[in-house]
Amino acid sequence: MRNALKHWLTHPWLVALLRVALGVVFIVAAVDKIASPAGFAQNIANYRLLPYQAIHALAIVLPWLELVAGALLALGWWTRASVVIVNLLLVVFIVAISQAMARGLDISCGCFDTDPAAHKMSRWTLYWDIIWLGWGLWIQAFDRGAWSIERWVRSSRTPRTDTEP
C-alpha cells in the first residue's frame, strides 16, 4: 500500500504535471508585476523590510526572474537550476510574508496583483507559499525529466542504432 502510494506520487507524469503547473504559477505571477513596475515597487515598500535604495532594483529584476525561471520550469529546460531558483524565491516570500504578519502589517501581498488595495494578505497567502514550496521540493527530489524539452533534445541527439542503408 505504502509502496503503491509512493509509486503514484513519484510517477514521472505526475511530477512533470506538478513541474509544469508550478512554472505556470510563476509565469502568471510575473505578468502583472512586469506590467506595473511602479506598483510592484510600492508592494515591496509596503513590506517595510528592505532599505529604500534596494526596492526599485528588486521591483525591476524580480518579476523577470520569476518569468524566466517559471518558463524554464514549465518547458523543462535547465529544470534543476530553475526549480532551485523557484524554491529559493518561495523561501524569501515565506520569510517576507511571515515577518509582515508577525509585525501586524495590514498590506496586500503583491503576489499576483500589484494593486495595493487588492487581496489583503491573510494566513492563506502564507499557507499557499508553503504548499508551493513543498511542491517545488517534490519536483526537485523526484523530477526525472518526463515531458521536458531537455529530454526531448537529448533523445533527438542520440545517434540511431539501426543499420538501415
Added chain:
Amino acid sequence: MKSWTRVCVEAVAVVAASSVLAAVANTVREDGIPWRMPFPPEYQCPSLVAPGTPISVEQALEVFGRDDIAWIDARKPEAFSTGHVPGAMNVPYSFIEPVPDGAITRLRPYETVVVYGNTAGEERSRRLAGELTLAGVEGATYLEGGLLEWIRAGGPFEGEPPGAPDPLLGD
C-alpha cells in the same frame, strides 16, 4: 562538470539573463523606473501611512505647556539627545518599523500630539503623524516648519539647536 556545480552555473546564468532582460525592458519602456528609489521614498505605505494633519508654529506656541498636549520628536535618538523641545518624547520614525504599540497607547489620551522633525520639508514628522492618526491617536499633528522654524519663532528648546538641514535627508 559535477552535478551540483552545473546546477549552480545554470542558476547563475538564469539570474544573469533575467537581470539583463529586466534592465533592457526597463530602459526601453516609457514607464520604466529609476534603479534607485529617490529619497524621501516616493512610496507611502497606504494601509499604514496617511498624510498627517499640520499644525502651525503659531498654533503650537499657543498650546505649548498644556497638560493635554504631547510633543513627539520624530528624529533619531542622537539628534534628540543633542537638543529637543522640553518634555518631548523621542519616537524615531522608521520607514521600516511600525510605531511601537506602547507609544500609541501612551499617546491616545492626549488632546493634541505635536510631532516634529527639523525642517518644513521633513518627511518623517508628516509620516509619523499620519501613522499615529491611523493607529487611533486622533490628535496627532505635525509641526509645520519643524524645529528650525519653532526656534526662530522663540519656541522653548533644551540643548543644542539643530544645524543646517542635510540636503540629502532633509533634516
